[in-house]
Structures are given as structure tokens and as C-alpha cells.
Amino acid sequence: MAHEHERSRAAGVLAFGYVPHKPDVSRTWGRLAAAAQLRGRPRPMNDMWIAVTCIACGASWHDAVHRTAIANRCMSYGAAGACSPLPCPLHAGTALYDLDVNQGESLCLCTLCRDYGDTEERSPADLTTIEHVQQHGWSVMMVPADDQGPGWAYTIGLWHSYRMPEVAIFGLEMAMSHECLNNLGAATRDGTPLEVEQARADVIERYAVQLKLVSQGWHRAFFGQTIDFYRRTPIPFLQVVWPDRHGRFPWEPHSDEQVRTFQPQLWQSPKDHPVGVWTQDL
Template identity: 50%
Template sequence: MYESSRICRCVICHDYGDRDEYDAADRGVLGNVETFEWSVTGVPADDKGPGWAYTIGRWHSRGEPELAMFGLRDLAVMQSCLNILGKRDGLADGQSHDDVVNGYPVRLRTVQPGWYKAFFGHGIWFYRRPPIPFLEVVWPDRDGTFPWENGSLAQPHLWLEPGEHVPGVWTQDV
């Protein structure tokens, strides 16, 4: 699904001739990637739906998948969870991590590229050539049940192709 050889075509590795047009958010991402190896972009909840957060730069800096988390009420919690996981190598589809959200495991699921445009715009700007690997960090409900077990739409099911997802708040921009 992804390039077999990791050739990074991001805005750090390649000059696309538009660096004078970068705004403060673009420069912030670049600075974070250069300093910390990745940046976490937060998209706050609004009247259209819940918020989400995702990393930019892990693929560039470490050859590791980018991470995304959706639907928790507190954007800062999602950003913190992504930073905890962001430090780890070898993250892959199906893994469980019990030490990210207090008292609850999270599971990692591969994001299908058909979702990228709807959710990862700044990541597309950075890499210029998707798809690059993304993993969705999926959290359970208070009973420890994951969305694929109970059909919950509190977070999107990005491991499904967009056409297979139940229509709702997460599919309106796909």
C-alpha cells in the first residue's frame, strides 16, 4: 500500500519553491519536526463535529507511521497520547498499548488512504505525496469495548474504506 522504499518528499527534504509562502502554522510544524522529530496538529471540535489530532513528521524523522486520534472531548489529552506513542518505534496495525490512557488500552489500526484528504490536510501539505502510513489510535468506551465491537461512532472507523463506513459526522467531508 505504501512505497516499498521510504523516499521522503516532504517540505524539509525537498525544496518546492514555495518556502516564502509558509505561514506561522507551517513554520511551527517545521520547527517542531526539526526539534522533536514530529509535530502534533490539533483540530478542535466545532459545530460540524468532534475534534481530532494527528502527528506530522514521524515518517520523515523516523520512518515510522504517523498517528491520529479522534473524538475525545479534550484536544490536549489526544495530543498528549500521541506524544506518548510518538516516542515509540515499531508501531503497527493491531497493537495494543495499555499505558497511554489511564486505565484503558488503546489499539492501533491502519488508516485507509481514502480518508487522508478529509482529516490530514496539513500532513498532505508537509509530505506533498501521500499516501504515507497513518495509524489510528482507537480508544474503548468506559466498559472497555472498542468501536468494532459495539458499532460506536464516537470516533471514525478509518480502517474501513470510506464507502464502507456508516454515514455520519465523520463521513461528511469524504
């Protein structure tokens, strides 16, 4: 019933009246959702229903983009390499992922984009984070190691500033973690996108790292300040996975024990992750 309601809402926006369910609507939605997930930029489910309905109900491609901000946001999955381009169903030869729409209109509900009326209640740490995001585009939150386990660090602000996933790194010294995430933030600011399964040689000297999509079930355990900043979950997160001294990653045979124990496997769902130090806060 929720899907029928959203389809009707989309059609109303475009003055087409009620649009009954059609299989091609569901198929288009599925392909959009998969592409967004692979790219590390998932979108709200109902927003995508509105977007694909605008296309399927007979609106021109650009009319659907310009007459609804929601459709505009959802048609911005375009990114080279995420998956094969999805042709516009109304304009043969036009690739959905190649259209230059969006222009920064993706939904952001963070404390900089919305007035929640609680500015005076924010802690000095919160205000410092906001200042860093305003000045630099992102901030780095660090959680030092303690007797409970290794530390980690993660960004706040990449989604707000660049509509790119936030990134997190685990098990390194805090100074190195801070440098690694700042390297990724600076590259993002300068135009290098953050992509799922991306190998990056610009993070740690002499070693490549790999970016893995974090399963949503881990967000509250590790990224509480990011959730507080955006006032919602999930914001897409990528884990920066580092290799051992021989360049072997945790999932590869014969990788060092340290590289496997000092980093969680957040690309797995919590229920599939080995029980241990990384699952204690779930």
C-alpha cells in the same frame, strides 16, 4: 506496459539487460506489498517492481541492495511480526525481513527533504510545524470540536524522522489527544515501533488502545496538513482507537454509544463507512 518498463529499468541498473515477466516476480511483489500494508508502511508500487526484479533477474541479494537505492528502500519491510519471513530466492535460509538494510533511505519528499522553492510562502503555522519536527521529531496538529462534530488530532513528522506511520486520534478533548499522540511519538523515538493492529497500554492511563490502519480514501478529508508537509499522499496513517470505560472497542458487542459515535471507523473504506458526521467532508 508500465510493469514491463519498470522491470526493464531495474535490469538495466544491474546490467542484466531486459528481464521478461515471470510469475515468481509477481508473487514476490504481492507478498512484499501485503507485508508492507499490514505493517502500516506501504511503498510505491513501481519501486517494489524494481526491487523484486533485481532479485528475480539473477543479481546477488546484497548486490541488489547496494547497487540500487530503490531496491534498498523496498527491501526494508523487515519487521518482526508483520508476516512470515519471505526467504531470499537466491540464498536459502536468509529471511528478507531480517536483513538490516535501508538505514533511513526510505523515500521522503517532505518540505525538509526537498527544496520546493516556496519557503517564503509558508504560513507561521507551517513554520511552527517544521520547527517542531526539527526539534522533537514530530508535531501534533489539532482540529477542535465544533457544531459540525467531534474534533481530532494527528501527527506530522513520524514518517520523516523515524520511517513510522503517522497517527491520529478522534473524539477526545484536545489536551488529552495531544498527550496521547506525544506519548506515542516519544515511544517511537525511543525505539518502540508503530504496528497495525497493535494494542498499546502506554497511551491512555488505565486503558489499552488499538492501532488500526487508515484506509487511504480518508487522508484528504482529515490529514490535509500532513499531505502538505509531505507533498504527496498516501503517507501511512494509523488510527488510535480508544475503548469505553469497560475496555470495549467500537467493534465489540455492547460497547458504549459514545465510543462508537465519537470515533470514525477509518479502517473501513469511505464507501463502506456508515453515513454521518465523519463522511460529510468526503
